[in-house]
Amino acid sequence: xxxxxxxxxxxxxxxxxxxxxxxxxxxxxxxxxxxxxxxxxxxxxxxxxx
Amino acid sequence: xxxxxxxxxxxxxxxxxxxxxxxxxxxxxxxxxxxxxxxxxxxxxxxxxxxxxxxxxxxxxxxxxxxxxxxxxxxxxxxxxxxxxxxxxxxxxxxxxxxxxxxxxxxxxxxxxxxxxxxxxxxxxxxxxxxxxxxxxxxxxxxxxxxxxxxxxxxxxxxxxxxxxxxxxxxxxxxxxxxxxxxxxxxxxxxxxxxxxxxxxxxxxxxxxxxxxxxxxxxxxxxxxxxxxxxxxxxxxxxxxxxxxxxxxxxxxxxxxxxxxxxxxxxxxxxxxxxxxxxxxxxxxxxxxxxxxxxxxxxxxxxxxxxxxxxxxxxxxxxxxxxxxxxxxxxxxxxxxxxxxxxxxxxxxxxxxxxxxxxxxxxxxxxxxxxxxxxxxxxxxxxxxxxxxxxxxxxxxxxxxxxxxxxxxxxxxxxxxxxxxxxxxxxxxxxxxxxxxxxxxxxxxxxxxxxxxxxxxxxxxxxxxxxxxxxxxxxxxxxxxxxxxxxxxxxxxxxxxxxxxxxxxxxxxxxxxxxxxxxxxxxxxxxxxxxxxxxxxxxxxxxxxxxxxxxxxxxxxxx
Ligand code: HEM
Ligand SMILES: [Cu+2]
Numbered sequence: 001x002x003x004x005x006x007x008x009x010x011x012x013x014x015x016x017x018x019x020x021x022x023x024x025x026x027x028x029x030x031x032x033x034x035x036x037x038x039x040x041x042x043x044x045x046x047x048x049x050x
Numbered sequence: 051x052x053x054x055x056x057x058x059x060x061x062x063x064x065x066x067x068x069x070x071x072x073x074x075x076x077x078x079x080x081x082x083x084x085x086x087x088x089x090x091x092x093x094x095x096x097x098x099x100x101x102x103x104x105x106x107x108x109x110x111x112x113x114x115x116x117x118x119x120x121x122x123x124x125x126x127x128x129x130x131x132x133x134x135x136x137x138x139x140x141x142x143x144x145x146x147x148x149x150x151x152x153x154x155x156x157x158x159x160x161x162x163x164x165x166x167x168x169x170x171x172x173x174x175x176x177x178x179x180x181x182x183x184x185x186x187x188x189x190x191x192x193x194x195x196x197x198x199x200x201x202x203x204x205x206x207x208x209x210x211x212x213x214x215x216x217x218x219x220x221x222x223x224x225x226x227x228x229x230x231x232x233x234x235x236x237x238x239x240x241x242x243x244x245x246x247x248x249x250x251x252x253x254x255x256x257x258x259x260x261x262x263x264x265x266x267x268x269x270x271x272x273x274x275x276x277x278x279x280x281x282x283x284x285x286x287x288x289x290x291x292x293x294x295x296x297x298x299x300x301x302x303x304x305x306x307x308x309x310x311x312x313x314x315x316x317x318x319x320x321x322x323x324x325x326x327x328x329x330x331x332x333x334x335x336x337x338x339x340x341x342x343x344x345x346x347x348x349x350x351x352x353x354x355x356x357x358x359x360x361x362x363x364x365x366x367x368x369x370x371x372x373x374x375x376x377x378x379x380x381x382x383x384x385x386x387x388x389x390x391x392x393x394x395x396x397x398x399x400x401x402x403x404x405x406x407x408x409x410x411x412x413x414x415x416x417x418x419x420x421x422x423x424x425x426x427x428x429x430x431x432x433x434x435x436x437x438x439x440x441x442x443x444x445x446x447x448x449x450x451x452x453x454x455x456x457x458x459x460x461x462x463x464x465x466x467x468x469x470x471x472x473x474x475x476x477x478x479x480x481x482x483x484x485x486x487x488x489x490x491x492x493x494x495x496x497x498x499x500x501x502x503x504x505x506x507x508x509x510x511x512x513x514x515x516x517x518x519x520x521x522x523x524x525x526x527x528x529x530x531x532x533x534x535x536x537x538x539x540x541x542x543x544x545x546x547x548x549x550x551x552x553x554x555x556x557x558x559x560x561x562x563x564x565x566x567x568x569x570x571x572x573x574x575x576x577x578x579x580x581x582x583x584x585x586x587x588x589x590x591x592x593x594x595x596x597x598x599x600x601x602x603x604x605x606x607x608x609x
Contacts, residue, residue, distance in 0.1 A: 018373065020375065021368055022382055023374075026383070029366055035411040038412060038415055039414060039415055045494060049424070
């Protein structure tokens, strides 16, 4: 049997989960990674060819 | 509280009456032209793909550059412009409670002018009098009627601009102290950009007409290219604004969520409008006659557009995550699974957004000086814009069709049509990944764009491109199948789908959202800022090109 306290904090947790934007952070990080990787790759080709 | 029927009709007539049939007719006419252009342009695209792969030889009465001019013009200009106008006028009508009768007239005048203009330009292309490609760079010279046709197209667009500005002002006058609905706000922004984008190219075309008629002997090539890209670069962001209007306003509703902060959305719109135009020289990075510092300024300005784009990426991810979590998504990325992947109204714009991650990153590559030396005028560029406009923009447009057209035609989207839409979206996506992916890679290997025959006498470097060119043909074939399905779906939903009412899926703000501030409505100020930035970027180089002009060029016909 859970105490009211525990239920309350669990609710809090779920609620936090519902409001969380961790996935957004990861996704935006993915966007940044694509930009960096593409840029570096083409820059590397440039350096190879000059 | 119960409202009387009369009250409801007055406050929100569309709830009861649906779209005004006269407004629907305007939009449906524009959309019809759009999808006829898509069909013709798509067929030409396949012809190009097959020709480049060496799988077909064009008959003697048709040359590659003629086909390429028509493909570029019909898809890049006619399809995107007519779709955008049909869609945005529907939004305006929906958001402001119907178009003013005067405004509807402007839209029709615009329609007729554009049809006349396109007919003139296309006729000249068909007669092989205008194989100048969609950029019509001087000194390539087309028949004067081609340019006169372009003037008509611009006049048509200006008529549509006037209509939007009039309706917007009318609404503002009657709603003091209120911000305009988001959809009307986007529409206003797009047409402000249309207006200022087309000024430069109109001046260019007016100088080319007497030149092509032989009344003037030479033309200033650098000024022509510069005025073209003032327009061309802005056109890109016109599409972008149209596409994100759907991402911000409709996609959240379709997935069962709320739209992101009204204030942020309007800020993104203002940034794109103000910062946009002075990026044109990133298309001319290897052109002579432009000083390094001016090129640097344009590169900087075009990179500044990444700011609103990244804000959009963040906002959209946040909308998806919030909605997905509300629907029970757990863990780091579990919310993704809760999104309605089986609904074409979501799937198509979602793939459009994902592809913009790669398209946008490619754009940053293109605009960087050294990197541009690697990709300039190669097939990479063609791959780039088939991903950006061909997927990010076009798939968003396709996705919009599945609710907009039934709504306007007072019909319904059937589950069967939804399924066909999903199949279409998948075919388009796979086709573009194959075609645009191989174009990117072979571009890095040096394969030039805008070139019918790239065998170079069997040189080994050129031989290495052939497998990739075969892949263009495979992708192109899938894409034409996609075009045919889409055109079928559009006309089916317009004329044959079962009668019924379709929702206009406009998202609501979050419950605790603060309303957008009134200062966002100060269009006079945004336009002054826009002009200031344009002046900063263009006055010095254009004056320089005119004062220190090299000998001008007579008209040249290479075909
Ligand atoms: C059936 C779908 C499509 C196919 C198979 C296709 C294929 C091609 C090919 C093979 C080229 C020639 C590249 C060259 O020689 O440089 C090309 C160019 C081009 N395509 Fe497409 N494309 C398709 C759809 C689109 C769409 C939807 C748009 C825009 C809305 C578009 C815009 C353009 C533009 C602007 C060019 C460049 C023209 C020029 O360099 O003057 N295409 N396309
Ligand atoms: Cu540009």
